[in-house]
Amino acid sequence: MADISLSKAVRSNLLSLKSTADMMASTQNRLATGNKVNSALDNPSSWFTAQGLNNRASDLGALLDNMANGVQTLEAADNGLTAMTKTLESMQSTLRQARQDKSFQTSSFELTKVDANAEDLGQLSFSGGSVTNVVGVDLIKTGSGAISATAAKYEAPAAAGKAQVVGDAAAFDDTAAQGAIDLTFTFGGKTATIAVAADAGNTRTTTELATEIQSQIDDSDLAGKVTFTEVATGKFTLATVDNVDGDITLGGTSVDAVFGTAPADPDVPVAGERVASTGSDGKHEFTINGKKVTLTDADATAEDAVATINTALGADKKFEAFKDTGGKIGLRAIADDAGALVIDGTDKALFAAPTQSTTLKFARSVDELVTAINDSALLDGKIRASNDNGKLRIENQSTKELEVEGLSTDGKITGGAGKSDIDGNSVRSGLADQFNELRDQLDKLADDAAFNGINLLRGDKLSITFNETGTSSIDIQTKDNKTINSANLGVSTTLEASDLDNDTSIDAELSKLKSALNDVRAQASSFGSNLSIVQNRQTFTNSMIDTLQSGAGNLTLADMNEEAANLLALQTRQSLSQNSLSLASQADQSVLQLIR
Numbered sequence: 001m002a003d004i005s006l007s008k009a010v011r012s013n014l015l016s017l018k019s020t021a022d023m024m025a026s027t028q029n030r031l032a033t034g035n036k037v038n039s040a041l042d043n044p045s046s047w048f049t050a051q052g053l054n055n056r057a058s059d060l061g062a063l064l065d066n067m068a069n070g071v072q073t074l075e076a077a078d079n080g081l082t083a084m085t086k087t088l089e090s091m092q093s094t095l096r097q098a099r100q101d102k103s104f105q106t107s108s109f110e111l112t113k114v115d116a117n118a119e120d121l122g123q124l125s126f127s128g129g130s131v132t133n134v135v136g137v138d139l140i141k142t143g144s145g146a147i148s149a150t151a152a153k154y155e156a157p158a159a160a161g162k163a164q165v166v167g168d169a170a171a172f173d174d175t176a177a178q179g180a181i182d183l184t185f186t187f188g189g190k191t192a193t194i195a196v197a198a199d200a201g202n203t204r205t206t207t208e209l210a211t212e213i214q215s216q217i218d219d220s221d222l223a224g225k226v227t228f229t230e231v232a233t234g235k236f237t238l239a240t241v242d243n244v245d246g247d248i249t250l251g252g253t254s255v256d257a258v259f260g261t262a263p264a265d266p267d268v269p270v271a272g273e274r275v276a277s278t279g280s281d282g283k284h285e286f287t288i289n290g291k292k293v294t295l296t297d298a299d300a301t302a303e304d305a306v307a308t309i310n311t312a313l314g315a316d317k318k319f320e321a322f323k324d325t326g327g328k329i330g331l332r333a334i335a336d337d338a339g340a341l342v343i344d345g346t347d348k349a350l351f352a353a354p355t356q357s358t359t360l361k362f363a364r365s366v367d368e369l370v371t372a373i374n375d376s377a378l379l380d381g382k383i384r385a386s387n388d389n390g391k392l393r394i395e396n397q398s399t400k401e402l403e404v405e406g407l408s409t410d411g412k413i414t415g416g417a418g419k420s421d422i423d424g425n426s427v428r429s430g431l432a433d434q435f436n437e438l439r440d441q442l443d444k445l446a447d448d449a450a451f452n453g454i455n456l457l458r459g460d461k462l463s464i465t466f467n468e469t470g471t472s473s474i475d476i477q478t479k480d481n482k483t484i485n486s487a488n489l490g491v492s493t494t495l496e497a498s499d500l501d502n503d504t505s506i507d508a509e510l511s512k513l514k515s516a517l518n519d520v521r522a523q524a525s526s527f528g529s530n531l532s533i534v535q536n537r538q539t540f541t542n543s544m545i546d547t548l549q550s551g552a553g554n555l556t557l558a559d560m561n562e563e564a565a566n567l568l569a570l571q572t573r574q575s576l577s578q579n580s581l582s583l584a585s586q587a588d589q590s591v592l593q594l595i596r
Contacts, residue, residue, distance in 0.1 A: 020573050057548035059468035060541050067538045069452055070464040074476065074531040077456035080449025081524040084442055084484070088517045091438045091491070092510060098431040099506045104384075105423040107404070108391040111413045113315065114363040116140040116334055117322060122406050122415040124369065126394075129402035129424065130382040130501040137372050137379075139406070139415050140361045145333025146319070146341035148354040153327035154302040157295060163187065163248050163279025164239035167259040170272065171234030176257065177209045178202045183258065184251035185222060185238060192220030194252065206234045243281045245347060250276075286345035288312075288319060288331065293345075305329050336362045366392050369413075381502040396422040399429040399497035429497040436495055442486045456527065457484045466537045476530045478523060489516035 115121065116139075123136035181196035194216050196209065204212075210230040217228055224241060226248065231237050236258055238248060250259065259274040269275050284295040293312045299305040302323045309321035309329070318338035324330035331341060331351065341354040364372065366387050373385035373394075383402065384395040392413060396402040407418030446457040454460045459481050466472040482488050490512050499505050 053548045053551045056468055057545045060545050063465055064541055067464055067534055070462055070534050073451040073454050073462050074527055076449050076451035077527050080445050080457050081520055083445045085520050087438050087441050088513055091435055092513050094431050094435045095506055095510050098428045098500045099503055101427045103427050104395045104397050104425050106393050106395045107420060107422045108388040108393040109413050110391050111366050114139050114415060116361040116363045124406035124413055126383060127403045129396050129398035129400050130498060135378045139364055141364050142359060143336045143362050144356055144358045145338055145360040146354045147332040147357045148341060148351045149324045149330040150328045150350050151352050154305055154329045156297050156300045157282055157284050158280040159297060160243040160282035161280050162239045162243060163246055164237055165248050165250060165259055165274055165276045167236045168273055168275050172206055172258055173234055174205050177204050177206050181254045182252040183254050185226060186249040187222060187226055188246050190221035192217045192222040206230055210236060240279045244279050245281055247278050284347040284350060286343060286348045289342050302327050302329055332360055366390060381504060396424060398501040399424040428500040432495050432497040432500050439486050439491055446485050459483045464534055474533060484523060489519055491516050
């Protein structure tokens with residue numbers, strides 16, 4: 001194309017219009033994009049600086065998502081810990097309710113009159129419940145009391161008969177009767193002294209001698225108690241008036257002459273020896289502390305005599321008879337308040353004087369049994385005894401059934417083989433089940449506290465990066481990397497009903513729960529601190545992104561007001577340039593008209 005020659009004015013206007021058009025295009029691009037630097041060509045320094053700031057802001061923005069997930073993971077763990085805290089508090093409440101519950105089952109037993117000296121006497125024993133093995137409590141005690149026994153082996157009273165001495169010697173002739181007579185007769189603690197002077201006239205007969213001796217007896221302390229008679233010529237008998245226990249004792253220088261010699265063997269008398277017999281009323285009579293006892297020939301053995309004596313003493317006796325060693329009959333106190341033993345009466349001499357023994361056995365009272373049971377270390381906290389209006393009340397401080405042995409068939413305390421059961425505490429047993437249900441929830445809550453595949457309560461590790469270079473980060477995990485569950489918290493895996501039998505064991509479980517609560521709260525506090533750090537970094541990162549983006553914007557963003565004003569100015573300028581071009585063209589047209 002051939003060059004076209006333009007006038008200087010036209011060419012100048014065209015150049016101005018082109019420049020204006022270029023500037024308008026640039027201004028319009030800025031208005032359209034909002035950026036004053038849209039490429040490295042616009043401003044390399046600002047472009048690359050802004051690009052670096054935006055890249056860092058973008059990297060931090062990507063990290064914000066990781067932080068947000070970390071926050072949600074921590075909140076999920078916190079939700080689990082909060083629920084576990086409430087569960088542990090509910091478990092505490094359950095145990096405290098069990099501790100406050102005192103609805104223990106009881107039974108009251110009547111204490112009969114226990115024979116403390118019975119050879120086969122058992123104990124009052126307890127088993128089951130929270131009692132380990134079998135624990136027995138003695139129904140008797142050892143103490144001091146009065147005791148006595150017969151002086152010799154017990155012999156039944158002889159059949160009723162007079163006490164007498166029969167002269168079985170050669171006849172005491174009348175000639176011998178003329179000499180002086182010296183005799184003494186003693187019976188029942190009374191004595192008659194017989195003194196008959198010699199008959200110088202030799203006229204006294206044996207019959208007259210018997211009359212004289214009887215006359216002196218009648219004037220003595222034995223008057224009415226014994227008689228002296230001639231049973232045959234020159235043969236005499238001295239006998240008691242009634243059947244009375246006791247021996248007649250003979251004395252004086254004339255005994256052998258009047259009655260004959262004493263037998264060498266009393267069981268086998270021979271002619272010329274006197275025969276003596278002990279009188280008997282057919283019974284032994286005496287009193288024990290004022291209660292009369294009579295033994296007859298029917299009480300042939302010591303066992304029979306013991307039974308008769310105890311019957312006479314009555315059911316409420318404080319002393320009892322027993323068979324002592326050597327076939328003797330003994331008397332002993334069977335109550336520690338029995339007091340003195342007083343033996344009196346006709347045959348009191350059967351017994352030795354009472355003495356005090358420190359090894360006697362006494363039946364315990366209800367109050368003494370209460371003390372013995374409550375003082376037993378093996379029963380402490382397992383059963384409790386008390387006096388229930390004279391009966392022994394046993395309280396089963398357990399959730400399991402308690403067995404009481406040592407009863408009669410009708411349920412009275414005798415030391416026998418009878419048994420009775422006392423139910424356990426069903427309230428505490430039910431609370432043990434509630435406790436175990438709550439404990440199971442601890443592990444389930446820990447398993448369900450996961451977010452996005454991470455469960456901090458199961459020991460998972462949460463890693464959060466805070467900057468684009470990875471030099472700032474945090475690792476979040478439970479203490480010692482352990483799972484937070486019932487086992488690691490020290491809560492019993494399964495609570496047996498027997499664990500709630502006594503307050504001591506309940507207090508031990510409460511102590512475990514307190515420690516578990518402290519651990520959970522400490523972990524919650526640790527996670528809370530971690531959450532605060534992450535949230536703080538979130539806020540910081542957001543602020544940094546804003547700062548970086550603002551910095552980038554300062555380098556690249558256009559001032560829309562300024563650019564709009566520039567566009568308006570350029571449009572005005574373009575219009576003026578077009579008018580100027582039109583004027584320049586008119587000059588050329590004027591030349592054309594001259595040519596025409």
